Amino acid sequence: MKSFLTLSAVLLSLVSLPKVALGHAVETDFQSMSDRLEIQSMFSTGEAFEGAPVVVYAPNDPTTPWLETTTDANGQFVFQPDPSIPGEWSVEIGEGGHWDNIIVPVNDQGIESQNISYLEGHPYHTHNRMANRYILAGVAGVTIVGGVGGTFLRRKFKG
Secondary structure, eight states: HHHHHHHHHHHHHHTTTTOOOGOOOEEEEEEEEEEEEHEEEETSSSSTTTTOOEEEEEOTTTTTTTEEOOOOTSSSEEOOOOOOEEEEEEEEEEETTTEEEEHHHEETTEGGGOOOETTTTSSSOOSHHHHHHHHHHHHHHHOOOOHHHHHHHHTTTTT
16 A cells, blocks of 8 residues: 555556646747847757747738848848838748747837837747746645645555
8 A cells, every 4th residue: 555655646646747748838929129130949848949930910911921031040030011011910930839929010110129028929939938937836835735645545444
């Protein structure tokens, strides 16, 4: 019985460890100049999203790509919208389960940097590394509780 309880606690601890996929969220940062946006996409592990496909859609034709390119070795590219096409531009970086989408409002003066946003409800990216820390803390808590509970049960039925 002791072996079973100890083995159960150990297995619970191993199953509760975070998986590698947790570190593959895409994080996209940008620096706005008046006429262009310098964008960098990385995985939450800090690795550059090198060669990520980038597709830009203009507000006057949101179904036809205005620009198709890829990120460089540092996960960077520069987006310079046409100021004669005002509205919300869509910049998609990545594909499949690893992508991000930035909405860039442009007026006749250039990029409205204070109004740049990320696609709402996007399930894959994270722009707040604290969220990953809370998940990791929760997993660690479950692991500790499982270990303490296993020890308690082992002592209770010991004898």
